[in-house]
Amino acid sequence: MNEVRIDKWMWAVRIFKTRTVALDACKKGRVLIDNVSVKPSRMIRVGDVVQVRKPPVTFSFKVLGLSDKRMGAKLVPQFMENVTPPEQYEILELNKISGFVDRQRGTGRPTKKERRDLDQFTDKFDFDEFDWDE
Numbered sequence: 001m002n003e004v005r006i007d008k009w010m011w012a013v014r015i016f017k018t019r020t021v022a023l024d025a026c027k028k029g030r031v032l033i034d035n036v037s038v039k040p041s042r043m044i045r046v047g048d049v050v051q052v053r054k055p056p057v058t059f060s061f062k063v064l065g066l067s068d069k070r071m072g073a074k075l076v077p078q079f080m081e082n083v084t085p086p087e088q089y090e091i092l093e094l095n096k097i098s099g100f101v102d103r104q105r106g107t108g109r110p111t112k113k114e115r116r117d118l119d120q121f122t123d124k125f126d127f128d129e130f131d132w133d134e
Contacts, residue, residue: 001066001067001068002045002066003043003044003045003066004043004044004066004067004068005040005041005042005043005044005068006022006026006031006033006038006040006041006042006043006044006050007019007022007023007026007040007041008022008068009044009063009066009067009068010022010025010031010050010052011070012067012068012069012070012071012079013061013067013071013076013079013080014070014071014073014076015052015059015061022040023040025052026038026039026040026042027039027040030052030053030054031050031051031052031053032050032051032052032053033048033049033050033051034049035051044063044066045063045066046063046064046065046066047062047063048062048063049061049062049063049083050062050063056091056092056095057084057088057089057091057092058084058088059082059084059088060082060083060084060085061080061081061082061083061084062080062081062083063079063080064078064079064080064081065078065079065080066079067079097121
């Protein structure tokens with residue numbers, strides 16, 4: 001097997017949960033090879049670097065092997081290498097931290113977990129030195 005469809009490969013190596021989701025990501029232009037969005041029928045080869053945009057992060061994967069059959073999670077490292085830059089993971093962490101601080105209006109009260117996380121986050125800063133009445 002020298003080539004395989006990109007949507008099948010992304011599903012096989014567990015980047016996406018279903019082939020339909022992988023297909024939709026390709027159609028929406030969220031899958032790139034050489035900074036060019038690709039169609040689901042695009043054939044990939046060993047050595048290609050696939051970029052997948054899952055906002056706010058762009059993940060990068062190097063193709064090490066080809067398969068069109070879904071595999072167990074333990075076998076995935078034989079078929080792909082995650083080459084995502086560390087900066088992308090920092091963006092993901094910042095989003096997790098700031099996600100519960102900037103609640104959209106009307107989404108309801110914070111859950112118990114969100115409340116604890118918010119309290120833990122705000123306890124890191126000393127707000128007593130601010131005069132809120134100015």
